[in-house]
Amino acid sequence: MVNSVLTPGVTSSRLSKDELAGNFSDLHPPLDGHEALVAADRCYFCYDAPCVTACPTSIDIPLFIRQISTGMPESAAKTIFDQNILGGMCARVCPTETLCEQVCVRETAEGKPVEIGLLQRFATDRLMSEPHPYKRAAETGKQVAVVGAGPAGLACAHRLAMNGHGVTLYDARNKAGGLNEFGIAAYKTVDGFAQDEVDWLLSIGGISQVFGKRLGENLDLDQLRKDFDAVFLAIGLGGVNALGTEGEEKDNVDDAVNFISELRQSEDLSKLSVGRNVVVVGGGMTAVDAAVQSKLLGAQHVTLAYRRGQEQMNASGFEQDLATSSGVTILTNVQPLKVIGNGAAQEVELGYTKDDGNGLELTGETFRLPADQVFKAIGQRLDLDDSGLELAGGKISVDESGKTSLNGVWAGGDCASGGDDLTVTAVAEGRDAAEDIHDKLMNS
Amino acid sequence: MANLASNFVGIKSPNPFWLASAPPTDKAYNVERAFEAGWGGVVWKTLGEEGPPIVNVNGPRYGAIWGADRRLLGLNNIELITDRDLYVNLREIKEVKKKWPDRAVVVSIMVPCEEGAWKKILPLVEETGADGIELNFGCPHGMSERGMGAAVGQVPEYIEMVTRWCKATTRMPVIVKLTPNITDIRYPARAAHTGGADAVSLINTVSSIISVDLDDFAPQPTIDGKGSHGGYCGPAVKPIALNMVADIAKDPETPGLPISGIGGVTTWRDAAEFISLGAGNVQVCTAAMTYGFKIIDEMTSGLSTWMDQKGIENVADFIGRAVPNVTDWQYLNLNYVTKAKINQDSCIQCGRCYAACEDTSHQAIAMKDGRVFEVIDEECVACNLCVNVCPVDNCITMERLAPGTVDPRTGQKVDADYGNWTSHPNNPSAKAAAE
Numbered sequence: 119m120v121n122s123v124l125t126p127g128v129t130s131s132r133l134s135k136d137e138l139a140g141n142f143s144d145l146h147p148p149l150d151g152h153e154a155l156v157a158a159d160r161c162y163f164c165y166d167a168p169c170v171t172a173c174p175t176s177i178d179i180p181l182f183i184r185q186i187s188t189g190m191p192e193s194a195a196k197t198i199f200d201q202n203i204l205g206g207m208c209a210r211v212c213p214t215e216t217l218c219e220q221v222c223v224r225e226t227a228e229g230k231p232v233e234i235g236l237l238q239r240f241a242t243d244r245l246m247s248e249p250h251p252y253k254r255a256a257e258t259g260k261q262v263a264v265v266g267a268g269p270a271g272l273a274c275a276h277r278l279a280m281n282g283h284g285v286t287l288y289d290a291r292n293k294a295g296g297l298n299e300f301g302i303a304a305y306k307t308v309d310g311f312a313q314d315e316v317d318w319l320l321s322i323g324g325i326s327q328v329f330g331k332r333l334g335e336n337l338d339l340d341q342l343r344k345d346f347d348a349v350f351l352a353i354g355l356g357g358v359n360a361l362g363t364e365g366e367e368k369d370n371v372d373d374a375v376n377f378i379s380e381l382r383q384s385e386d387l388s389k390l391s392v393g394r395n396v397v398v399v400g401g402g403m404t405a406v407d408a409a410v411q412s413k414l415l416g417a418q419h420v421t422l423a424y425r426r427g428q429e430q431m432n433a434s435g436f437e438q439d440l441a442t443s444s445g446v447t448i449l450t451n452v453q454p455l456k457v458i459g460n461g462a463a464q465e466v467e468l469g470y471t472k473d474d475g476n477g478l479e480l481t482g483e484t485f486r487l488p489a490d491q492v493f494k495a496i497g498q499r500l501d502l503d504d505s506g507l508e509l510a511g512g513k514i515s516v517d518e519s520g521k522t523s524l525n526g527v528w529a530g531g532d533c534a535s536g537g538d539d540l541t542v543t544a545v546a547e548g549r550d551a552a553e554d555i556h557d558k559l560m561n562s
Numbered sequence: 563m564a565n566l567a568s569n570f571v572g573i574k575s576p577n578p579f580w581l582a583s584a585p586p587t588d589k590a591y592n593v594e595r596a597f598e599a600g601w602g603g604v605v606w607k608t609l610g611e612e613g614p615p616i617v618n619v620n621g622p623r624y625g626a627i628w629g630a631d632r633r634l635l636g637l638n639n640i641e642l643i644t645d646r647d648l649y650v651n652l653r654e655i656k657e658v659k660k661k662w663p664d665r666a667v668v669v670s671i672m673v674p675c676e677e678g679a680w681k682k683i684l685p686l687v688e689e690t691g692a693d694g695i696e697l698n699f700g701c702p703h704g705m706s707e708r709g710m711g712a713a714v715g716q717v718p719e720y721i722e723m724v725t726r727w728c729k730a731t732t733r734m735p736v737i738v739k740l741t742p743n744i745t746d747i748r749y750p751a752r753a754a755h756t757g758g759a760d761a762v763s764l765i766n767t768v769s770s771i772i773s774v775d776l777d778d779f780a781p782q783p784t785i786d787g788k789g790s791h792g793g794y795c796g797p798a799v800k801p802i803a804l805n806m807v808a809d810i811a812k813d814p815e816t817p818g819l820p821i822s823g824i825g826g827v828t829t830w831r832d833a834a835e836f837i838s839l840g841a842g843n844v845q846v847c848t849a850a851m852t853y854g855f856k857i858i859d860e861m862t863s864g865l866s867t868w869m870d871q872k873g874i875e876n877v878a879d880f881i882g883r884a885v886p887n888v889t890d891w892q893y894l895n896l897n898y899v900t901k902a903k904i905n906q907d908s909c910i911q912c913g914r915c916y917a918a919c920e921d922t923s924h925q926a927i928a929m930k931d932g933r934v935f936e937v938i939d940e941e942c943v944a945c946n947l948c949v950n951v952c953p954v955d956n957c958i959t960m961e962r963l964a965p966g967t968v969d970p971r972t973g974q975k976v977d978a979d980y981g982n983w984t985s986h987p988n989n990p991s992a993k994a995a996a997e
């Protein structure tokens with residue numbers, strides 16, 4: 119270890135390998151058998167349970183928990199996967215504190231919900247160590263192109279394959295997984311789980327993968343429509359919103375998503391560089407992931423700067439607590455005005471904001487923070503030109519079943535209109551689009 | 563402060579908590595630890611007749627069922643009476659009694675159903691200075707195959723006969739321990755009473771198969787692929803024991819027969835319930851085997867505090883206080899009309915009351931928008947199932963309809979007077995209500 123947290127500038131090896139390994143270990147260690155039984159026993163098996171309603175994939179949560187408590191974790195996992203084939207990843211990354219666990223009656227009763235996420239992981243981990251549990255229906259002879267191998271694309275491909283269709287799964291990157299593989303904080307999905315999950319999911323068969331194909335660059339939508347019986351687009355949001363401030367072009371002003379992706383793909387965290395003073399601009403999950411991971415890599419000071427009030431942050435209370443307990447400082451109602459530095463970032467100038475009901479405005483007061491590194495995490499946007507697809511709110515316009523304005527083209531996940539930009543929402547949209555495609559292919 | 567001192571058929575102990583005849587009372591070592599911990603007395607684990615010691619299985623003797631977090635709810639066992647030499651036990655009993663004169667030391671005995679066998683062992687026990695004997699007519703497994711234990715306890719004539727032999731032979735108080743594995747507990751109790759017993763103690767364990775190994779397809783505990791029925795005890799059997807204790811307490815044929823209450827006593831509250839239903843003291847085993855002897859501290863302090871709260875000075879003052887309120891169904895007041903009421907402030911909206919009522923009862927709970935659950939008085943028969951399945955204490959209560967108001971279910975005015983089945987018009991053998 120040549121450097122320390124005090125080393126100026128942007129550098130690697132601020133922490134020892136042991137410290138890094140500890141910092142990036144499992145955020146929520148899995149339950150053991152007895153812990154799972156105790157946790158499962160807390161479920162009241164509610165009538166028309168609120169947790170099921172709150173789950174975007176409508177997993178029958180009381181049923182799977184009861185299956186755990188009766189010693190049948192494999193059946194529990196089947197209950198989960200029937201609704202959500204990426205139930206393993208969702209068990210790790212779902213913001214359960216704003217979904218199922220938020221509405222758990224135990225939360226109402228005692229402020230301590232049933233640990234649904236951990237129980238889901240307990241069940242899914244067991245079944246995923248066994249051969250793939252689903253079999254394909256008889257081949258239909260139909261072929262579907264799925265563009266984008268993230269959560270939506272994977273869920274759609276799996277359901278299509280299960281229904282007997284042939285699937286070609288395209289992705290711009292060199293491996294599948296999408297944000298599961300490239301975009302989620304490392305401590306949420308350790309030990310190569312994302313790739314293991316992809317392998318397990320694809321082992322249903324009937325899905326061929328083609329990498330290095332980006333829609334609009336070397337993959338043409340019109341051609342896909344001609345070559346396949348149906349097309350499902352799950353291309354995510356490829357573009358990163360710019361700050362639009364002076365100095366944004368300086369060195370070490372980076373996209374948070376790239377930083378996270380680099381970190382996730384790194385085989386040796388001690389080789390990753392991070393600033394001594396890091397400022398992350400944004401208020402969502404990506405901002406928190408980038409801020410916390412900067413801290414865990416050994417940055418001395420990490421500040422998360424969000425232009426609106428805390429109650430408007432997209433990051434959940436749990437995520438905010440995670441950030442502050444990791445040593446990240448959260449500043450709200452501050453907006454970056456310029457990045458200062460000679461070639462590379464050295465400081466960020468921020469202005470205070472207020473919203474008196476007439477929209478956000480600067481108060482006029484400004485201050486500066488030292489910043490060797492600035493991460494932009496103020497949202498992503500659709501990166502797709504002249505596709506002929508109708509857009510809504512900057513995303514591909516879809517109806518409830520995922521149909522786009524183009525005949526034979528469906529879309530889901532972050533690139534499509536509607537829904538929260540969550541893994542679990544993407545899975546639901548991919549699954550539902552697959553069922554709609556199946557219906558169309560078999561009945562028309 | 564409440565006085566916990568107990569005098570049960572002349573046997574004195576500083577509190578009414580004895581350890582039942584079982585593994586915790588098999589040796590001086592255990593018994594002394596119990597006395598050091600504060601137990602009022604013990605019933606020494608059952609002695610058999612002189613001869614080669616009893617042989618136990620060498621595989622598992624116990625099986626269990628558990629509730630949440632592996633809380634032990636029921637235990638069964640296939641252990642036999644003491645497997646130590648008779649004279650070793652007698653010597654230790656004598657030493658312990660001498661060392662702990664203020665504690666009750668009662669000796670459980672089980673010998674063959676022959677007068678000579680009893681006449682032979684009783685003087686030996688008497689010589690130890692023990693305070694009394696308990697006749698083990700209850701053990702449902704192993705010894706019963708040899709014509710002892712429950713095999714005697716299931717035949718009232720044998721109970722009476724052996725009790726009579728004992729009373730004729732010894733000066734010590736004779737407590738007859740009853741098996742619950744019969745149809746009507748009053749018959750063996752009456753037989754013991756007729757035979758001159760000073761008291762009965764109950765219940766012994768309930769015949770049971772606690773579980774089946776679904777890989778080996780054999781009852782558990784499994785010994786080399788086979789299992790045998792055992793004796794069931796622990797918190798799960800308490801309701802059975804309470805009922806049997808009450809049955810004897812209110813039987814006009816055994817008036818005032820002292821009862822030592824046994825069966826799932828785990829807390830001070832359990833003890834208070836047994837005593838209220840007529841037990842003069844209680845015996846504990848499974849709770850001690852689960853948590854160790856230290857639980858006596860909770861039991862004595864709990865009972866003492868509760869008695870203080872109730873203004874009860876002596877344990878004897880509330881023995882049987884609940885017995886007059888144990889009646890037959892036919893005498894329950896049919897004009898006592900209640901309705902379930904859900905407290906919306908405490909309701910956590912789990913909907914268990916709704917599922918229970920809608921699926922399995924009277925469709926008397928409505929589920930309204932926003933998961934609001936409300937009782938439909940027109941349908942509610944006051945069965946109490948919603949109260950029992952509700953996970954929140956006191957969220958659903960049963961509220962009595964005031965006399966004179968109309969029960970929306972029946973359209974009838976609630977009668978202020980007591981009225982039971984015996985005088986109900988639907989009863990073909992109804993008599994005019996007794997005034």
